[in-house]
Amino acid sequence: MKVLIVGTGAIGxxxxxxxxxxxAEVSVVCRSDYDAVKTNGIHIQSTLGEWTFxxxxxxxxxxxxxxxxxxxILCTKVLxxxxxxxxxxxxxxxxxxxxxxxxxxEIEEELARAFPGNELISGLAFVCVSRAGPGKVxxxxxxxxxxxxxxxxxxPKVTSLCETFNRAxxxxxxxxxxxxxxxxxxxxxxxxxxLSVLSGGLYTSDILExxxxxxxxxxAEVCAIAEATGHPLPPDVIDKNITNTYKMPPxxxxxxxxxxxxxxxxxxxxxxxxxxxxQREGVATPRLAAVYGLMKLRExxxxxxxxx
Amino acid sequence: MKVLIVGTGAIGxxxxxxxxxxxAEVSVVCRSDYDAVKTNGIHIQSTLGEWTFxxxxxxxxxxxxxxxxxxxILCTKVLxxxxxxxxxxxxxxxxxxxxxxxxxxEIEEELARAFPGNELISGLAFVCVSRAGPGKVxxxxxxxxxxxxxxxxxxPKVTSLCETFNRAxxxxxxxxxxxxxxxxxxxxxxxxxxLSVLSGGLYTSDILExxxxxxxxxxAEVCAIAEATGHPLPPDVIDKNITNTYKMPPxxxxxxxxxxxxxxxxxxxxxxxxxxxxQREGVATPRLAAVYGLMKLRExxxxxxxxx
Numbered sequence: 086m087k088v089l090i091v092g093t094g095a096i097g098x099x100x101x102x103x104x105x106x107x108x109a110e111v112s113v114v115c116r117s118d119y120d121a122v123k124t125n126g127i128h129i130q131s132t133l134g135e136w137t138f139x140x141x142x143x144x145x146x147x148x149x150x151x152x153x154x155x156x157x158i159l160c161t162k163v164l165x166x167x168x169x170x171x172x173x174x175x176x177x178x179x180x181x182x183x184x185x186x187x188x189x190x191e192i193e194e195e196l197a198r199a200f201p202g203n204e205l206i207s208g209l210a211f212v213c214v215s216r217a218g219p220g221k222v223x224x225x226x227x228x229x230x231x232x233x234x235x236x237x238x239x240x241p242k243v244t245s246l247c248e249t250f251n252r253a254x255x256x257x258x259x260x261x262x263x264x265x266x267x268x269x270x271x272x273x274x275x276x277x278x279x280l281s282v283l284s285g286g287l288y289t290s291d292i293l294e295x296x297x298x299x300x301x302x303x304x305a306e307v308c309a310i311a312e313a314t315g316h317p318l319p320p321d322v323i324d325k326n327i328t329n330t331y332k333m334p335p336x337x338x339x340x341x342x343x344x345x346x347x348x349x350x351x352x353x354x355x356x357x358x359x360x361x362x363x364q365r366e367g368v369a370t371p372r373l374a375a376v377y378g379l380m381k382l383r384e385x386x387x388x389x390x391x392x393x
Numbered sequence: 394m395k396v397l398i399v400g401t402g403a404i405g406x407x408x409x410x411x412x413x414x415x416x417a418e419v420s421v422v423c424r425s426d427y428d429a430v431k432t433n434g435i436h437i438q439s440t441l442g443e444w445t446f447x448x449x450x451x452x453x454x455x456x457x458x459x460x461x462x463x464x465x466i467l468c469t470k471v472l473x474x475x476x477x478x479x480x481x482x483x484x485x486x487x488x489x490x491x492x493x494x495x496x497x498x499e500i501e502e503e504l505a506r507a508f509p510g511n512e513l514i515s516g517l518a519f520v521c522v523s524r525a526g527p528g529k530v531x532x533x534x535x536x537x538x539x540x541x542x543x544x545x546x547x548x549p550k551v552t553s554l555c556e557t558f559n560r561a562x563x564x565x566x567x568x569x570x571x572x573x574x575x576x577x578x579x580x581x582x583x584x585x586x587x588l589s590v591l592s593g594g595l596y597t598s599d600i601l602e603x604x605x606x607x608x609x610x611x612x613a614e615v616c617a618i619a620e621a622t623g624h625p626l627p628p629d630v631i632d633k634n635i636t637n638t639y640k641m642p643p644x645x646x647x648x649x650x651x652x653x654x655x656x657x658x659x660x661x662x663x664x665x666x667x668x669x670x671x672q673r674e675g676v677a678t679p680r681l682a683a684v685y686g687l688m689k690l691r692e693x694x695x696x697x698x699x700x701x
Contacts, residue, residue, distance in 0.1 A: 280687065280690060283591055283687050283690070283691070284687065284690035284691050284693065284694045285691055285694040285695070285698075286694055287690055287693065287694050287697075291690075291693060291694075291697070292690060295689060295690060295693055296686045296689065296690060299682070299683065299686035302679075371610075371679035371680050371683070372679050372680070372682075372683040374607070374680075375607065375679070375680040375683035375684060376683060376687070378604045378607035379588070379591050379592065379684070379687065381603060381604065382588060382591070382592035382595055382599075382600060382603060382604060383591070383592050383593055385592065385595065385599060385603055386592045386593040386594055386595050386599075387593070389595075389599070390593075
């Protein structure tokens with residue numbers, strides 16, 4: 086199995102390294118850490134062990150790839166200024182399956198339209214992993230993947246990818262309705278990510294203890310959108326999310342970590358796409374739209390401060 | 394006319410000084426700047442001139458007042474930890490009229506209940522005035538007052554106060570429905586104040602250019618609450634507010650100035666009271682409530698940071 090990871094940060098480095106442990110021929114496209122990765126490979130410090138992943142090839146961009154791989158796995162953030170289609174186009178052959186390990190809702194259609202003849206696999210990572218330095222990945226906790234064919238179903242390639250990841254030591258589940266799984270993840274992300282940023286840095290526990298009814302209302306709006314798009318979520322999804330979050334230790338959301346590090350936030354992928362789906366489906370989302378509007382103002386202010 | 398100003402900061406110092414120029418016997422209760430005011434009076438630097446206001450008496454608290462004045466004018470901020478009734482009780486006699494020059498909506502009832510036998514005058518200031526140092530007030534612009542009997546009507550004392558302020562050089566209008574006037578001011582305050590804070594410091598112009606539809610929705614929720622409480626606002630109130638705000642130079646809201654200076658914000662008086670009025674009247678206010686919830690989280694985070 087020939088695999089090309091595009092967007093080899095913490096997520097891409099970690100999952101690519103796992104596939105390589107199972108004999109896959111894994112190459113990587115990596116820009117910021119190119120020199121370090123080319124010279125030393127990617128050092129993985131993980132709850133699964135510590136090892137160095139030596140990619141079969143290290144590229145600066147997909148155009149350098151000589152022959153199309155079986156799998157392109159796209160692991161960048163989903164941000165307005167990142168052209169995901171352009172990032173992978175040169176490496177995608179007629180038989181290449183494209184897998185997204187990315188956050189957000191309704192992020193697949195752009196790729197499905199650009200590559201109508203290719204299998205598209207949509208994937209969600211539940212993992213705590215970060216970049217510890219150039220070519221250094223620190224896998225702190227969790228690691229589960231959900232993978233499914235887009236728009237639905239479980240293809241042989243989904244099954245085979247899941248089996249490979251499972252053999253590598255993480256839990257990878259094949260999902261018949263990966264779009265519903267994205268909405269289900271959004272039930273948690275849509276409130277906690279922006280609220281942690283707009284509050285100026287609160288932990289999930291603080292947010293929940295102070296504003297549980299508001300959090301539940303935001304979650305209910307996400308559920309209503311999901312249902313309207315044809316992907317109804319389990320009736321207890323909100324209660325379970327609330328209960329589980331109360332059980333978690335004080336936790337900083339990924340969006341808050343990005344905010345604090347001055348990195349761009351996945352506001353559009355997580356919140357903007359949800360609000361737009363609600364508008365399209367005629368679902369009222371006044372609270373989500375308010376939070377989205379505030380995030381846009383927060384980002385505008387960050388931009389103005391950065392340009393000063 | 395014997396007047397006691399309680400809460401002699403920028404607002405109280407400025408309006409007290411104006412009354413004194415018209416021959417009123419104006420005393421002040423003032424805590425933080427007591428020594429400076431006792432020794433030197435209050436220096437006023439204003440678009441109306443520059444002068445020193447020497448209060449008839451300077452007190453640390455209302456309990457020191459020997460005989461009840463004709464008017465107690467309360468000019469503190471409206472904050473949960475400020476007990477407004479306790480601040481004035483000792484100075485209020487049977488014939489004392491109580492005037493509030495304070496921000497927010499539905500802030501009168503607490504005083505009306507505590508002093509059922511006293512005339513209550515509710516007042517709004519449209520003024521740009523700040524404390525330039527101990528006993529120093531800087532009046533930068535505007536200055537208009539709206540005064541009305543609570544819950545409604547124009548009493549002889551309202552008329553007389555307005556006449557005195559007008560003679561002193563500002564515009565004071567007697568309002569038959571001062572409660573409606575509060576809601577009308579809230580149409581502007583409820584969106585711009587919290588959005589300027591939650592965005593991290595944007596000017597009103599930035600907020601409006603980026604999120605005009607959201608601002609209009611928040612304004613519409615305030616109008617709906619006002620109407621449900623029996624104080625319908627003019628149909629063009631939103632358009633006028635939007636047009637006027639576009640005409641203003643880039644402007645920092647009072648809440649943003651408080652936020653940036655680390656002072657407590659009038660979140661409850663402006664936003665919390667509006668949301669609670671909506672709940673009581675059965676008016677849906679999902680966006681206002683979302684913004685209010687976020688302000689509570691922002692304040693929680695400020696508190697946690699301050700206690701660190």
